[in-house]
Amino acid sequence: MTMLSSAPGGASVRGPAAPQPSTATTTKRRTQGGVVLAVPALVWYLVFMVGPLVAIFVIAALHWPGMLQPVTFAGTGNVSAVLGDPVFLDAVRNTAVQLAVALPLMIVGAYMLGYYVAQKPPGHRVLRYLLFVPGLISTPAKAMVFYAVLSPDGLLNGALDKVGLGSMTDAWLASPSTALASLIVLDLWSGVGFTAVLFAARLGSVPDEIGEAAQLDGAGHWRAMWRIHFPVIRDFVGVVTMLQFLWTLFGSAQNVLLLTQGGPGSSSTTLSFLVYQKAFIAADLGYSQTVGVVLFLVGLAGLLTIRRVFRQNY
Amino acid sequence: MKSGRSWLPAHVFAWLYVALLVVPLYYLLVSAFKTNDQIFGSPFSLPTSLSPTNFTESFSSAHLGPAVLNSLLVTALALALTLALALPAAFAIARTEGRLGALVERVFSLGFLVPTFAALFPTFLLAAATGLFHTRAFMVLFLPATAMPLSVVILVQFMRTIPREMEEAARMDGASTFAVLRHVYTPMCMPGIATILLLNFLTFWNEYLYSLVIIGPDPDLRTVQVALPTLKSLTGTDYGILTAGTVLTLVPVWVVYTVLQKRMQQALVSGAVKM
Numbered sequence: 001m002t003m004l005s006s007a008p009g010g011a012s013v014r015g016p017a018a019p020q021p022s023t024a025t026t027t028k029r030r031t032q033g034g035v036v037l038a039v040p041a042l043v044w045y046l047v048f049m050v051g052p053l054v055a056i057f058v059i060a061a062l063h064w065p066g067m068l069q070p071v072t073f074a075g076t077g078n079v080s081a082v083l084g085d086p087v088f089l090d091a092v093r094n095t096a097v098q099l100a101v102a103l104p105l106m107i108v109g110a111y112m113l114g115y116y117v118a119q120k121p122p123g124h125r126v127l128r129y130l131l132f133v134p135g136l137i138s139t140p141a142k143a144m145v146f147y148a149v150l151s152p153d154g155l156l157n158g159a160l161d162k163v164g165l166g167s168m169t170d171a172w173l174a175s176p177s178t179a180l181a182s183l184i185v186l187d188l189w190s191g192v193g194f195t196a197v198l199f200a201a202r203l204g205s206v207p208d209e210i211g212e213a214a215q216l217d218g219a220g221h222w223r224a225m226w227r228i229h230f231p232v233i234r235d236f237v238g239v240v241t242m243l244q245f246l247w248t249l250f251g252s253a254q255n256v257l258l259l260t261q262g263g264p265g266s267s268s269t270t271l272s273f274l275v276y277q278k279a280f281i282a283a284d285l286g287y288s289q290t291v292g293v294v295l296f297l298v299g300l301a302g303l304l305t306i307r308r309v310f311r312q313n314y
Numbered sequence: 315m316k317s318g319r320s321w322l323p324a325h326v327f328a329w330l331y332v333a334l335l336v337v338p339l340y341y342l343l344v345s346a347f348k349t350n351d352q353i354f355g356s357p358f359s360l361p362t363s364l365s366p367t368n369f370t371e372s373f374s375s376a377h378l379g380p381a382v383l384n385s386l387l388v389t390a391l392a393l394a395l396t397l398a399l400a401l402p403a404a405f406a407i408a409r410t411e412g413r414l415g416a417l418v419e420r421v422f423s424l425g426f427l428v429p430t431f432a433a434l435f436p437t438f439l440l441a442a443a444t445g446l447f448h449t450r451a452f453m454v455l456f457l458p459a460t461a462m463p464l465s466v467v468i469l470v471q472f473m474r475t476i477p478r479e480m481e482e483a484a485r486m487d488g489a490s491t492f493a494v495l496r497h498v499y500t501p502m503c504m505p506g507i508a509t510i511l512l513l514n515f516l517t518f519w520n521e522y523l524y525s526l527v528i529i530g531p532d533p534d535l536r537t538v539q540v541a542l543p544t545l546k547s548l549t550g551t552d553y554g555i556l557t558a559g560t561v562l563t564l565v566p567v568w569v570v571y572t573v574l575q576k577r578m579q580q581a582l583v584s585g586a587v588k589m
Contacts, residue, residue, distance in 0.1 A: 048459030
């Protein structure tokens with residue numbers, strides 16, 4: 001874990017090191033030849049990442065009813081169309097529910113699980129290996145696993161039948177009351193273990209003395225976990241929370257597309273799926289990218305909030 | 315581990331969660347060797363035979379053979395391009411002192427805040443405008459761009475640890491800038507290169523949404539992640555074939571993970587830290 005400890009602050013360590021007089025001129029000469037080498041990567045990055053991102057904002061101001069249709073300037077027309085659309089409001093509600101349920105459960109659960117693994121309980125190697133497996137599986141493969149488990153004649157209904165709870169069986173992905181919940185469960189199922197391993201790795205680089213001192217002071221495990229260790233890795237928890245926030249906010253389009261197509265009705269339509277659906281299925285491109293702008297702003301606001309909440313306070 | 319009894323709930327919860335992870339994966343694995351009737355009748359029993367019919371069937375009905383080759387091709391070429399772009403860039407940033415280097419590094423690290431999914435439609439327009447829509451070439455060009463922030467930032471950190479004297483010694487022997495990169499910096503940051511290759515291998519191999527939209531559903535061009543979900547609609551509810559196909563796509567990643575478990579975890583942890 002040496003990489004870990006050197007990682008966060010490592011970037012600024014070297015910084016503007018005081019140049020020694022004897023090498024100053026050679027340094028300068030080398031530097032000028034060197035910066036050019038960063039140009040291809042920068043160009044790539046600007047063309048494929050920054051360009052499309054800026055284009056979202058441009059397209060959001062256009063009335064563009066399909067790839068081959070004439071494009072006209074719409075001004076804020078798309079904004080009022082989006083805000084007046086009940087489907088958009090459903091998507092906002094679903095995304096809010098998804099974030100409000102999945103994110104706290106995932107971070108708290110993963111932190112506790114990670115703390116447990118970091119204490120090296122019996123079997124912790126096996127534990128670590130297995131917890132990490134969902135992090136390797138692609139989104140379509142995970143979705144197919146869940147499809148096989150949750151479909152009407154899948155594993156879950158079969159298991160419920162076996163234990164005599166046949167009345168509780170449901171078409172989990174096709175029922176308005178459980179479709180969104182199924183997607184949240186999928187997020188948690190795959191996210192908690194993977195995140196726990198990240199936390200365990202970070203906790204492993206916290207000096208042992210901190211835990212020992214807490215124990216001498218008579219702190220219980222609960223107290224040691226939340227009052228001693230948590231403050232030490234607070235900023236790391238913040239970074240992981242940001243990543244999970246972004247994955248949930250933007251990545252949900254894939255699971256929705258693969259499992260429920262946003263339905264039934266709009267009961268599992270999330271904001272990021274709405275962007276996809278309006279662009280590639282409904283061909284209402286200005287609308288789609290206006291939602292994209294909303295998504296972007298929500299993401300930015302969320303990142304700043306999370307950063308503030310988890311700011312290192314010592 | 316300090317004491318016994320008070321940890322009991324923790325043991326129970328941790329292993330309960332692991333059971334929740336393992337049971338669907340076990341189900342996935344055993345179902346791949348069963349027929350639909352066996353899957354519904356006895357979902358948890360071990361398969362009665364290890365016949366590979368489901369695997370061969372999934373291979374032919376979803377055309378997984380070309381899909382695997384396409385995935386390998388796109389992943390390998392995109393990895394090569396990522397290195398070709400990120401190594402010189404990291405080299406330049408690590409050696410440049412003062413504002414300019416810091417600025418360029420800043421630009422790359424801001425890229426962590428740009429979620430890849432955000433710009434799917436404009437990227438699709440870009441593919442159409444460059445005439446590379448429905449080609450694998452666009453993905454080979456595009457994927458490295460998404461990997462640039464992480465790769466550059468990780469490599470810069472490794473390169474900063476290389477002492478300047480190494481370069482000065484090479485310069486004395488008349489080495490050019492390019493030779494310094496190739497013969498001094500590249501060999502010395504092999505662990506960093508391995509880290510970004512692993513991380514990007516996972517991302518590129520598992521990429522779905524962009525491949526779906528840009529390469530499209532043509533069986534000769536599509537990647538394995540795009541081919542996999544077609545088993546769902548193609549075969550209705552033949553879960554044996556669906557699960558067999560899923561298992562097949564997991565094999566390469568699982569092999570790499572088992573062999574390189576420790577390094578891979580470190581890589582992903584360091585990937586998460588860079589923000």
